[in-house]
Amino acid sequence: MNSYETLPDQLSTYVNKWKPKKGSLVMILHAVQDYYGFVPKEICFVLAKELKVPLARIYEVLTFYHYFRLELPAKYRIAVCMGTACYLKGAPDNLDAIKENLNIPEGRATEDGLFTLEIVRCYGCCGLAPVMSINGKIYGKLDKKKSLGILDEYRQKETDS
Amino acid sequence: MPKLTKELLDTYKTPASPETGYIKVGMNTCGISAGAQKIYDAFVHKVKEKNIPIEIKKCGCLGMCHAEPLIEVKIGGKPSVLYGRLDREKALSLLENKSLPEFLVEESPGQKKIVLRNCGVIDPERIEDYLEKQGYQAIKKSIFELGPEKTIEEIKKSGLRGRGGAGFPTWRKWKSTRESESSDDNHHGRFIICNGDEGDPGAYMDRSVLEGDPHSVIEGMMIAGYAIGSSTGYFYIRAEYPLAVERIRKAIAQCYRYGLLGKNILQSDFNFDLETRLGAGAFVCGEETALIASIEGRRGYPRPRPPYPSVKGLWGKPTAINNVETLANVPYIILNGGENYSRIGTGQSRGTKVFALTGKIMNSGLAEVPMGMTLREIIYKIGGGIANNKEFKAVQTGGPSGGIISKDHLDTPISYESLQELGSIMGSGGMIVMDEDDCAVDVAKFFMKFCFDESCGKCAPCRIGTAQALKILEKITGGNGRREDLDNLKRICHAMQKASLCGLGQTAPNPLLSSLRNFEDEYLEHIEDKICRAGRCRELMKRPE
Ligand SMILES: Cc1cc2nc3c(=O)[nH]c(=O)nc-3n(C[C@H](O)[C@H](O)[C@H](O)COP(=O)(O)O)c2cc1C
Ligand code: FES
Numbered sequence: 001m002n003s004y005e006t007l008p009d010q011l012s013t014y015v016n017k018w019k020p021k022k023g024s025l026v027m028i029l030h031a032v033q034d035y036y037g038f039v040p041k042e043i044c045f046v047l048a049k050e051l052k053v054p055l056a057r058i059y060e061v062l063t064f065y066h067y068f069r070l071e072l073p074a075k076y077r078i079a080v081c082m083g084t085a086c087y088l089k090g091a092p093d094n095l096d097a098i099k100e101n102l103n104i105p106e107g108r109a110t111e112d113g114l115f116t117l118e119i120v121r122c123y124g125c126c127g128l129a130p131v132m133s134i135n136g137k138i139y140g141k142l143d144k145k146k147s148l149g150i151l152d153e154y155r156q157k158e159t160d161s
Numbered sequence: 162m163p164k165l166t167k168e169l170l171d172t173y174k175t176p177a178s179p180e181t182g183y184i185k186v187g188m189n190t191c192g193i194s195a196g197a198q199k200i201y202d203a204f205v206h207k208v209k210e211k212n213i214p215i216e217i218k219k220c221g222c223l224g225m226c227h228a229e230p231l232i233e234v235k236i237g238g239k240p241s242v243l244y245g246r247l248d249r250e251k252a253l254s255l256l257e258n259k260s261l262p263e264f265l266v267e268e269s270p271g272q273k274k275i276v277l278r279n280c281g282v283i284d285p286e287r288i289e290d291y292l293e294k295q296g297y298q299a300i301k302k303s304i305f306e307l308g309p310e311k312t313i314e315e316i317k318k319s320g321l322r323g324r325g326g327a328g329f330p331t332w333r334k335w336k337s338t339r340e341s342e343s344s345d346d347n348h349h350g351r352f353i354i355c356n357g358d359e360g361d362p363g364a365y366m367d368r369s370v371l372e373g374d375p376h377s378v379i380e381g382m383m384i385a386g387y388a389i390g391s392s393t394g395y396f397y398i399r400a401e402y403p404l405a406v407e408r409i410r411k412a413i414a415q416c417y418r419y420g421l422l423g424k425n426i427l428q429s430d431f432n433f434d435l436e437t438r439l440g441a442g443a444f445v446c447g448e449e450t451a452l453i454a455s456i457e458g459r460r461g462y463p464r465p466r467p468p469y470p471s472v473k474g475l476w477g478k479p480t481a482i483n484n485v486e487t488l489a490n491v492p493y494i495i496l497n498g499g500e501n502y503s504r505i506g507t508g509q510s511r512g513t514k515v516f517a518l519t520g521k522i523m524n525s526g527l528a529e530v531p532m533g534m535t536l537r538e539i540i541y542k543i544g545g546g547i548a549n550n551k552e553f554k555a556v557q558t559g560g561p562s563g564g565i566i567s568k569d570h571l572d573t574p575i576s577y578e579s580l581q582e583l584g585s586i587m588g589s590g591g592m593i594v595m596d597e598d599d600c601a602v603d604v605a606k607f608f609m610k611f612c613f614d615e616s617c618g619k620c621a622p623c624r625i626g627t628a629q630a631l632k633i634l635e636k637i638t639g640g641n642g643r644r645e646d647l648d649n650l651k652r653i654c655h656a657m658q659k660a661s662l663c664g665l666g667q668t669a670p671n672p673l674l675s676s677l678r679n680f681e682d683e684y685l686e687h688i689e690d691k692i693c694r695a696g697r698c699r700e701l702m703k704r705p706e
Contacts, residue, residue, distance in 0.1 A: 022476065023438075023458035030400065030439050064460040064617075067400050067442030083362025084560070084593050085519035087607055121444070121611075123401060124365030125191045126519040127226020127526050136403070138194035 004042030007050070011035055015050055025051070025061055029068055038069040074109040074116040076154050079133045083122030086130040090143065094130055095119070097144040101151060114158060115151070164420025167301050167427045173292035181214040182236030184255065187229065187281055189222035189372045190404050195229035200252045213256055221373020223281030224527030228266045231281070243267065269528065269543040273505060275513050276366075276489045277529045280373035285408050288415040291376035297421055299492035300383045304429045307495070309339065312388040316491070318499030320511030325356050325447075325484025326562065326588055326664070328510075328577040331491075334481050337471040338389040341479035351391035352480040354456070355382055355488055357398035357405065358440050358447035361560030362611070364591030366515040366527055367485035371398065371405035374489065375412035381488030383426070383433055384495060389481050392432045397452055399440040410437055444561075444615035448663050449482045451617070462619050463663035484589070486515055507533030510576035514587065518544045520594040521551060537571040540594060551596035555679070559588030561608050561615075562668035564675030565601060584675035586668070600697035601680035602687055605673045606634040612669035623666025626657035630673060638698040642688035647677065 007015060014031045018024035028047065032039050039062060048055040062068050080086075080095050095106075102110050102117060109116040125131050128140025132147065139150055163169070186192070186201040204217045215236055223231055228245025234255055235241035244255070245266035255261070274280075283290035291297075303312045317332035343350040355378060359367040370378060382394045398406050413435050416422040424432045438456050445451045446461040453475050455461040474480025490512060494502045503511045510532040516539060519525045523545030530539060536556060540546065547553050557565050564585030566573075573579050580587050595604065613627035630653050633646050654670030661667045677684060686692045687701060696703035 023456055025458035026441055026455060027438060030441070061458065061460055065441030065443050067440075081362075084557070084591070084607065085363040085525075088520050088593065088595065088599055088604075120401065121360075121442075122362035122365075123190070124359065124368035125194060125226075126363050126365055126517060127191055128194065128229070129519060129525075131194075138190065140191075140194050 004040045005046070007043070007046055008035070015047070019051060025053075025058065026065070029058075029062060029065075033068055036072070038072050040072075041070070074113050075158075076115050077118065077135050078115055078151075079118045079120045080106075081121070081123055081125075081129070081131045081133075082119050083126065083129075085122075085126035089129040091130040094132070094142055094144055094147045098132075098147055098151065101148050114155070165297075165427060167305060170292070170297060170301055170427065173289065173296070175293050180238075181216070182234075182238075183216040183218055184236070185218045185220045185233040187222050187231040187233075188219045189369060190402075191226050192222060192229045192231060193404075196248070197230040200230055200232070200247070200249055203249050203253055204256070207253055207256055211256075215256065219284050219286065220282060221280040221285045222369050222527070223268065224277060224369065224529075225266060225268065225524065226526040227524045228526075231266070233281075269524065269545075271534070271538065271542055272529050273513050273531045274529050275493050275502075275505075276370060276377075276486050276515050277373070277527065278493065279377060280369060283374065285373050285375055286411055288376060288412065288419060291374070295496060296376055297380055299495035300380055300387065300421075301427055302495055303384050303387050304427065304431055309388045309390065312384060312495065313339070315495055315499040316388075319490075319494045319502040320499075320506065320509070321487065321490055321494060321502070322510070322577065323484055324486035324490075324514065324587075324590070326559075326586065328587060331483065331487055334471055334483070335385060335388050337469070338391075338474075338479045338481040341472045343478050345478065349393060349476075349478065351389055351478055352475045353382055353386045353389060353391045353394040354452065354475065354480060354482045355394065355396045356447065356449070356452060356482055356484050357396055357402070357409075358452065359399060359402070359485070359589060360444040360447040360615075361562075361589045361591045363519050363557075363593045364517045364560060364589045366517050366590050368402050368405050369527055370485055370489050370515075371402070372408050375405075375408045376416075377489045377492055378485055379409075379412055379416060379422075379435065381483075381491035382435060383421075384491050385481060385483060385488065386433050387431055389479075391481075392434065394433065394435045395456055395475075396435065396437040397440060397446075397456060398437060400442065401440075406437060406439065413437070443617070444611075445617045445663070445665050448665060450663065452482065453480065460617075462617055463665070465662060486590070505531045507531075507574055507576050509578060514575070514590055516590045516592045518592050518594065520557075521548050521596040521599070522546075522594040523548045532576050533574045535572050535574050536566065539575070539592070540571070544594070547594065547596050549596075551598065554595045554597050554599055555601065555604075555676075557585075557593040557595065557604065557672065558591065559586035559671070560591045561611050562586055562664065562671055563588045563591075564671045565595075565604060565679060566675070567679040569679075584671065584678060586671070598695050598697070600638075600693050600695035601676040601683045602634065602638055602693070603695070603697045605676040606631070606638055608672035609634055609669070612665065616665065616669075620660075620662035620666060622657050622660040623662065623669065626653050626661070626666065627669055629653050630657075630670070634673070637684065637687050638693070638700065640687075640691050640698075640700045642684075644688060646688065647681075647684060650677065 322328040451461040451463040693701040
């Protein structure tokens with residue numbers, strides 16, 4: 001289990017490198033999220049001290065940008081693109097099928113903690129629309145069947161391991 | 162690594178292609194997600210294992226997304242050919258000199274590649290590849306032949322206007338940034354920013370250039386920096402584009418190693434540093450003043466202009482912000498001359514524009530065409546027409562700030578002006594094609610929802626306007642619309658256009674207003690007959706056949 005009381009070495013080095021630069025907060029938050037998969041509250045306390053800025057200033061920025069997550073996501077992060085190209089090519093139907101299959105609304109995690117479901121705006125792979133990504137890996141030219149098949153592959157991987 | 166001098170730079174020449182031939186695999190995000198990485202790895206493995214004298218190379222994207230993964234083959238002394246949609250086994254059989262005629266693909270005719278000149282041609286991760294394509298010759302010319310003023314003059318002659326949305330003349334932005342007074346006339350007196358936020362969902366030319374030819378954008382930044390008198394530039398790239406970020410970072414590191422960034426570039430007295438900053442999923446951050454706030458490490462709220470960033474930008478200093486595609490044009494213009502460039506195009510819109518063709522089009526992908534080409538030529542000649550034998554209905558350009566153009570206007574030659582006359586904008590170049598199964602009201606609702614979600618909430622006209630308009634549109638698509646709703650929608654739109662603080666709110670009504678103008682009959686069908694002819698709005702009936 002991670003303890004969030006202090007910065008791990010990797011982050012500490014990063015923070016020290018960026019601290020003297022002006023306007024580095026967004027970049028530091030990116031590094032934190034890359035490390036933990038989200039931005040833990042406790043780490044914000046540590047950052048506030050390190051950067052000598054009020055906690056409110058960190059939260060103000062953190063909550064403005066959709067990209068930052070405040071909670072630990074599930075093991076597999078499904079992000080369905082609802083950009084224009086994907087929308088026209090049937091993304092809403094796929095999304096409904098996935099929601100029904102996982103039995104969760106968007107923004108939530110499944111009970112077994114395996115999947116979270118998010119909506120994103122365009123991966124720039126619109127030529128392959130409709131598109132979704134799972135932990136950053138992009139799947140294109142989806143339909144309902146293919147989408148659900150991919151979820152099953154991940155479930156299978158889980159039971160195998 | 163010896164630092165490059167201007168003499169050393171000239172030693173890079175296009176090498177004769179190897180006798181034994183090569184195979185190139187397109188490795189942008191789209192190619193990779195279609196399986197290109199696996200194919201590339203398999204090629205490399207096989208060639209090594211069997212000791213086959215064929216060079217295996219990577220490249221960016223040729224823009225033919227519909228045919229990914231894309232493989233270029235030049236072996237056995239034959240001319241090079243392109244294959245699309247191959248799986249691993251079939252691809253490997255190419256090494257045995259097999260030809261697979263049914264998988265051959267061809268690039269669409271009628272394009273003019275300037276921005277995309279190297280995309281799909283060179284390996285974006287090798288600076289040598291770029292150097293061999295006259296890379297960094299343009300910055301050399303600027304420094305040693307032109308000087309800053311004449312560099313700006315060349316850009317003026319070219320007629321280049323911003324490709325990120327508003328179409329502002331690039332030379333004027335540079336000149337004004339150069340001439341604005343700065344409180345610090347040393348190292349950090351002025352800035353150049355590359356806008357790689359590409360927030361328009363359905364547009365991806367900037368991603369393609371950043372991934373496929375990062376050095377051309379870097380060189381464009383250097384020239385801009387040199388021209389405006391800046392020694393620091395920032396790339397602002399959206400976090401949703403990890404590969405673009407990686408390739409730009411790699412390219413920047415290579416430039417430092419070669420002495421193309423840092424102090425005394427090519428032994429001149431020009432110093433220039435580049436950094437990357439990531440966006441974090443806020444559409445409004447593509448707007449220049451919001452983008453500046455974001456680089457400053459704050460919430461990405463826009464602020465009223467003037468003062469324009471060219472007067473008071475990043476940390477209060479004069480700043481030029483240019484789009485990726487704008488900058489990728491710059492080295493070409495400097496090398497080939499502004500006049501030469503300005504021969505391409507029409508009216509006040511010179512040069513080429515890259516469009517991302519998506520939606521119900523046969524060949525979705527990127528197309529770089531001379532300004533002035535008609536929508537029909539782009540959609541039918543280059544895009545191959547509508548997929549699945551359906552009927553063309555409309556094309557949406559300019560994303561959430563753009564408009565929906567009906568088939569009556571297909572023969573319009575595209576330019577900044579003509580699109581504006583049609584109630585749309587050039588925008589970044591997204592071109593989303595709709596067929597008879599798409600509903601004009603539903604699409605307008607989609608964009609209004611987008612703007613509602615992305616409104617930063619700072620000004621009331623945008624925050625409240627998008628909410629009210631969305632509510633009415635939902636009422637209409639839900640079967641509860643009333644005739645007077647249309648007038649109310651128009652009133653809300655006009656208020657937003659007039660009173661919003663930034664471009665987001667000012668242009669958010671465009672998709673709605675243009676669809677109202679072009680497809681009013683469909684709105685009326687929704688309201689009076691409770692019919693959605695496309696069958697998209699689930700609460701309504703589909704029109705009986
Ligand atoms: C809401 C909004 C979003 C924008 N998003 C982008 C974007 O993603 N990329 C971009 O280059 N310009 C975007 N712009 C335009 C920029 O504000 C700016 O005009 C542009 O980057 C200037 O570069 P250019 O002159 O080279 O086009 C946006 C503008 C608005 C109002
Ligand atoms: S709209 Fe889905 S990837 Fe662009």
